[in-house]
Amino acid sequence: MTVRHTRRAFLSAATMMAAALAATACGSPQDTATGGGDSAAPVKVGLVYSQSGALASYGKQYIEGFKAGLDFATKGTGKVGDRKIELTEVDDAGDPAKAVSAAKDLIGKGTKIIAGSTASGVALQVAPIAAQNKVLFISGPAATDAVTGANKYTFRSGRQSYQDVVTAKSFIGNPAGKKVVVFAQDGAFGDANEAAVKAVIGGAGATVSSVRAPASATEFTPFASQIKAAKPDLLFVAWAGTTAPAMWQTLDQQGVLSSTTVVTGLDIRASWPTFGAAGAKISFLSHYFDGASDTEASKALKAKVDTIDLFHPDGFAAAQMVVRTVQEGGDDVDKMVKALEDWSFDGVKGKMTIRAADHALLQPMFQATLTGSGTAFTATAQKSLTGDETAPPAVAMKG
Numbered sequence: 001m002t003v004r005h006t007r008r009a010f011l012s013a014a015t016m017m018a019a020a021l022a023a024t025a026c027g028s029p030q031d032t033a034t035g036g037g038d039s040a041a042p043v044k045v046g047l048v049y050s051q052s053g054a055l056a057s058y059g060k061q062y063i064e065g066f067k068a069g070l071d072f073a074t075k076g077t078g079k080v081g082d083r084k085i086e087l088t089e090v091d092d093a094g095d096p097a098k099a100v101s102a103a104k105d106l107i108g109k110g111t112k113i114i115a116g117s118t119a120s121g122v123a124l125q126v127a128p129i130a131a132q133n134k135v136l137f138i139s140g141p142a143a144t145d146a147v148t149g150a151n152k153y154t155f156r157s158g159r160q161s162y163q164d165v166v167t168a169k170s171f172i173g174n175p176a177g178k179k180v181v182v183f184a185q186d187g188a189f190g191d192a193n194e195a196a197v198k199a200v201i202g203g204a205g206a207t208v209s210s211v212r213a214p215a216s217a218t219e220f221t222p223f224a225s226q227i228k229a230a231k232p233d234l235l236f237v238a239w240a241g242t243t244a245p246a247m248w249q250t251l252d253q254q255g256v257l258s259s260t261t262v263v264t265g266l267d268i269r270a271s272w273p274t275f276g277a278a279g280a281k282i283s284f285l286s287h288y289f290d291g292a293s294d295t296e297a298s299k300a301l302k303a304k305v306d307t308i309d310l311f312h313p314d315g316f317a318a319a320q321m322v323v324r325t326v327q328e329g330g331d332d333v334d335k336m337v338k339a340l341e342d343w344s345f346d347g348v349k350g351k352m353t354i355r356a357a358d359h360a361l362l363q364p365m366f367q368a369t370l371t372g373s374g375t376a377f378t379a380t381a382q383k384s385l386t387g388d389e390t391a392p393p394a395v396a397m398k399g
Contacts (some may be wrong), residue, residue, distance in 0.1 A: 030160065042324050043085035046106035048099050048126065049116035049140060051091035057268060058311050059118045062140050065315025065348075065361075066115070072297060073323035080326040086270065088303065101256040112333055113325065115157070115318045118311075120144035127154040131399050136325060136336050137321035140320050141311045149358035150399035151371060153333070155340055156361050158314035159287050165356065167285035167365040168263045170385060172234045176205030180305045181232040184221065185239065185378035193238035197260045201234075212306035220247050224254035226252070237264040248278040257281035266368055268310045272377040279370040286366040287312045288349055289379040292360035293364070297348045317361075321343055353387055357394045362387030 047066065050059035057377060070078060070085060078085055088106060092099035099122040103114050109130070114130060115138040117123035123142035130137035131151035139147050139156045144163070144249055147156050172178055182197050184190030194210050202208040211226045227235060235256065252259055259279055266272075266284040275282060286292065290308040301316050302308055328339030341356035353362040367383040 015199070034078050039331070040082040042084040042208045043080065043113070044086050044088065044109070044111040044112045045113045045322055046103065047087050048090045048092050048102045048114060050094045053094035055094050057270065059139050060117060060359045061309045061311040062315040064305050065301065065312035069316030069319030069321070071304065072300040073320045081324055083259045083326065085322065087387045094122065096122050100129055101124050103129050105168045107135055111231060111338060112331065116140050117142045122302065123147050127151060130154055132276060134333055136333055138321055140314045140318060145392065148360045149395040149397050152397055154304060154339055155321065155354060157318035158311065158338045159363060159365065160360065160392060162200065163365050163390045164285055164287070167367065169201045169204060170171055170367065171261055171263050171283050172220070175201050178206045178233040179231065180206045180208045180234045180236060180276070181227055182208065182210040183235060183237045184210065184212060184226060186212050187215055189240060190238060192231060197236050201254035207209065209378045213239070216244060218243060220250035221254060224250050224256050227256050228254065228271055230350050233264045234290070235260050236308055237262060244274045245336055248275050252278040252281065261320060264374065266370070266379060269307070272370060272387060274373050282370065284368040288366070288370040292366050292381045293348065293350050295346060295350055297346055299389060301348050315348045317352060320347065332339060351387060355394060358397055360392055360394065362391050365390045
């Protein structure tokens with residue numbers, strides 16, 4: 001499974017007044033827990049995410065991370081001041097229509113904070129609902145770039161696709177004059193990945209071409225031959241589905257993996273055996289894996305979940321953001337928004353900063369290697385890129 005969410009167009013620039021910087025200085029969400037507002041009534045938080053469906057495993061990691069993050073940010077009380085954080089969990093099964101219905105129902109019951117969105121399609125449908133109803137929306141693992149800058153009420157607690165591709169670019173240094181080949185399946189997923197690489201790496205001076213295979217392909221030798229003939233400096237592989245083991249085995253047998261730098265995304269741990277013996281010859285871009293960082297937040301998360309996986313940090317960060325909004329904003333959603341803008345905090349991955357201009361979440365990304373065999377694989381961080389190094393271009397807020 002590879003770079004599953006590199007799916008949307010990239011964004012352009014805007015700035016924010018210095019006053020916002022002063023109002024939302026750096027801090028940790030457990031520094032204070034006094035709570036805003038005049039009421040001791042519970043703070044209703046709706047978590048709409050995939051408990052079932054294709055991304056249920058992502059959703060499971062998200063909610064485990066959220067609960068660990070809430071415990072960390074509230075020092076085990078589950079409260080901000082005297083106010084309990086009251087969670088309502090709803091399964092959207094990855095269906096945007098179900099997610100929109102759930103969000104509207106929660107808002108109708110007085111919920112002012114919605115979080116979740118495992119799938120990109122869900123996030124893009126819930127974001128406008130947040131703006132229309134003036135409630136806070138914190139998107140989760142959904143990686144589409146289009147969430148950034150969607151509207152003033154929408155934030156994200158995970159990475160976005162641009163950050164994945166910038167991390168891939170880091171494997172070849174200065175891309176100017178380099179040859180890059182994208183190997184992907186035909187269809188929307190392949191189209192999005194090819195477009196992303198052309199925009200990010202091609203935009204930095206590389207020549208980008210592609211080798212595309214039918215989604216139904218089971219014989220990959222002809223495609224491996226095309227790749228070798230192109231003699232790329234970097235091969236970017238974007239692949240999803242049950243044919244991945246055969247594909248990787250063929251690239252290895254045909255000498256592709258030993259002839260160039262091959263980069264792909266490191267998905268959840270359950271997918272690691274997909275790479276087989278080829279895994280040791282691949283360079284991985286990574287959002288997160290167990291051991292990628294050694295922060296206080298990562299230690300707190302590991303104490304709760306034992307083995308940290310790809311999307312645990314997204315849930316953890318969402319909980320930190322929720323606590324921050326209640327501390328600073330109480331029940332006033334506009335104050336919640338201001339509390340998050342230009343706020344820096346120490347998350348599982350390291351330093352996280354919410355850019356005020358478009359609500360991009362600037363964060364570390366990782367280069368990784370994979371070792372092991374059978375079902376026992378270990379990922380090791382080779383390099384950590386800072387939030388500034390992987391920052392996407394800013395856009396003016398759409399709403």
